Amino acid sequence: MQQRVSILDGNTFLVCDRSGDVEPSFDFPTGMFSFDTRFLSTWLLTLDGERLHALSVDDAHSYQTRFFLVPGEPTHYLDAKVSIIRSRSIGGTFTEDLTVLNHSGREMRFQLRLEMGSDFADLFEIKHQRPKKGRTSAQAGENELRLTYRREAFHREAMITSSADAHVDQNGMTWSITVAAHSEWSTCVTATPIIHGARGEDVRAITALGAARGPAVIRDEQEDLVGRAPQLGCDCEPLAGAYRQSLHDLAALRYESITLGVRLLAAGLPWFMTLFGRDSMLTSLQVLPFLPELVPPTILMLAGLQGYRLDDFRDEEPGKILHELRYGETAGFEEQPHSPYYGAADSTPLFVILLDEYERWTGDAALVKQLELPVRAALHWIDTYGDLLGTGYVWYRSRNPETGLENQCWKDSWDAISYADGRLPGFPRATCEIQGYAYDAKRRGARMARLFWNDPEYADRLEREAAALKERFNRDFWIPEKNYYALALDPDGRHVDSLTSNIGHLLWSGIVDESRAALVAEHLLGPRLFSGWGVRTLATDEGRYNPIGYHVGTVWPFDNAFIAWGLSRYGFREEAGRICESMISASRYFDGRLPEAFAGFERHLTDYPVQYPTACSPQAWSAGTPLLLLRVMLGLEPQGEHLIIDPLVPEGMGRVELLDIPGRWGRVDALGRSRTPHDHEHHH
Known part of the structure; x- marks a missing residue:
């Protein structure tokens, strides 16, 4: 069984593989979940079309993780010209900072792609593999992608945004980037689960639940509890x-x-x-x-x-x-x-x-x-x-x-x-x-x-x-x-x-x-x-x-x-x-x-x-x-x-x-x- 990495803050958690990727899976719940619904079932990073591999993973805290990645299969003699750091934290919303580092002595161009998708599966549907009864749709906007699921009054959304300019389509985001010698490029991608109540209001917004809490707030809360x-x-x-x-x-x-x-x-x-x-x-x-x-x-x-x-x-x-x-x-x-x-x-x-x-x-x-x-x-x-x-x-x-x-x-x-x-x-x-x-x-x-x-x-x-x-x-x-x-x-x-x-x-x-x-x-x-x-x-x-x-x-x-x-x-x-x-x-x-x-x-x-x-x-x-x-x-x-x-x-x-x-x-x-x-x- 592949080793998995999880990150959680109470209501919201994300389970992924050792590279930080999420692919639709039914043997085990991978993805981002909140209140028994999977809001992200695909979250897959590639560089110039190539999958990435972890050199190391720092998951000392429950609410934040950092992956140090290189393209291609890692070997003992790896001399990578480029590496990527995925720093993620969770607290009401899920945030991932992507940093591309150019280790070579010349300017380089890359296509960075993040595949995104949601099946909005209920935890029980994952356990018992049942088909969905509602409609799922994806809407691409400027530097944002909105994934939506509706079944009668049941309405859930995942809202994904990028801080850097991206080409957005219904299946994810692509960044065409140029990185100077020995320099780096970064963007911050945020995914927010939205739970609509019976009257259409965002339940998480009107309670304290959806308030995005940064790692520092969560750390203080946890340290406070441990300190008591x-x-x-x-x-x-x-x-x-x-x-x-x-x-x-x-x-x-x-x-x-x-x-x-x-x-x-x-x-x-x-x-x-x-x-x-x-x-x-x-x-x-x-x-x-x-x-x-x-x-x-x-x-x-x-x-x-x-x-x-x-x-x-x-x-x-x-x-x-x-x-x-x-x-x-x-x-x-x-x-x-x-x-x-x-x-x-x-x-x-x-x-x-x-x-x-x-x-x-x-x-x-x-x-x-x-x-x-x-x-x-x-x-x-x-x-x-x-x-x-x-x-x-x-x-x-x-x-x-x-x-x-x-x-x-x-x-x-x-x-x-x-x-x-x-x-x-x-x-x-x-x-x-x-x-x-x-x-x-x-x-x-x-x-x-x-x-x-x-x-x-x-x-x-x-x-x-x-x-x-x-x-x-x-x-x-x-x-x-x-x-x-x-x-x-x-x-x-x-x-x-x-x-x-x-x-x-x-x-x-x-x-x-x-x-x-x-x-x-x-x-x-x-x-x-x-x-x-x-x-x-x-x-x-x-x-x-x-x-x-x-x-x-x-x-x-x-x-x-x-x-x-x-x-x-x-x-x-x-x-x-x-x-x-x-x-x-x-x-x-x-x-x-x-x-x-x-x-x-x-x-x-x-x-x-x-x-x-x-x-x-x-x-x-x-x-x-x-x-x-x-x-x-x-x-x-x-x-x-x-x-x-x-x-x-x-x-x-x-x-x-x-x-x-x-x-x-x-x-x-x-x-x-x-x-x-x-x-x-x-x-x-």
Whole structure:
């Protein structure tokens, strides 16, 4: 797979090849995107008809990139008489400065050409390769090219301008230039995406969204965010690098919602530059100890879009929290149910968990009081629409067999939930971790009812229900002959019996009986699940195991972070530390940026973690992973007005110091250091 370079600023991003070129592609979304629409699908530079090749690429910043190019195939003995620099930045609009450098001792003439085009594809059309239903047109003007797409009231445009005189046609721009000896020539090309609202107005112009923000503004915004986070001092360079990268990626992944003008965390580039219920909430849990101010906009947005009716097309039910929100053409014309789509059974309990955890860190009682009704509605959903079979568990089955998601848990690919022999169960399904979330949500709902809503009876009821759920769950989900919890129950209440990473989330939620926690920990770090780089999604001896299968054998950093949190919750600090160590070691091989997932191969087999081909990067909950691992290693836990600090830093990691941890206590410092390895031999 060709290496790709991406550049992003919240709502707008561009993905290209190593030379900076974009050609129409359907296997992977290359081009410039904004709000789920591709505004540029062709952006191809030639000099005298020849393609260019990169000598080097500087992509240290998320919002700007620089390509150093020469014509023809690069060779070791290249003696180029001419080179080209493409400097680009993105911030509402996309800007590319083209500079042609003449290295020879005489004047030279060139034809510089930039092919331009847009198919205005919706992200879903790229994924499923559907033809367009509207009309695309191109209009050449003086030093400008306007690309337009219309389908009824859906109207999008890309406006491209050049600062230097160009010959413009419907497919791009050509510059006929003369460059003196040892001199240079340059032009600035700008491409602006325009989104027309229902009344024809430019939506981006009337909100702050379309305001062109230069690199300096974006840099200041990102630096400001990173500067507000606690300072990390540590001996372990990979940990320092991963922390730095995570903060920058989280800053870059903030995007503005068209409708509300608030800044939310998008889930990941390139497929998921939008609000996801589950991803946004799990990322919020990870960032709480570091940047708590990122959390309220997400909670409020999810509360505001909470389901209130039955809508089979969108899998909507009263009290349900959304799964995914889209702005593109297929959502607008209801060819896709994402406006918003509610097909997730775990987002609703996670909403309750996040709000409670947020209050425990920040002391923001006002938000808990403000959201009393949405939280009650979410808790009510768990017992009503969530419990499809009336057995006291949360089940899922899409109401929309056409375009609904089959699996509505975090492992949402079609083959992710299987029996040990590889068969797939029928629907509805009740996966184990969702029962854990429901248990935790009831416990936390009880705390909020007692402390903030002045409703002790409701609190008592929720606590009784939680206790009953825990007892029932430990009876019905435990597989005595295998000594672990089933991945799920099938419609007949039978065990879906494969061994998976899901059991780690059970430790995080607290639903595991103390007497069984050690067995669960043993499985998680045993050779079937633990690769040495992390816990695999599926054990190696299961029917569907594939070390490079999306949810059936790969290692997911976010998954591992929550498993580590769960292990430490039950006192398995050494085991949690092993996961922290393996993740931080893996991050070195990805330049500090943990991908969405990587292959489940044995550590001693590959010596380095193998990339998963289509993983999103950056991805929010992977960016949040080093933050949650730091919380686990330093043993950070809010209790009343205080922060408990109980460090257990994995061996060999040295000193870990986190300064200015924000919360209801003001700001405090945490320091941990690993025990020195007295004798390293027995570890290898």
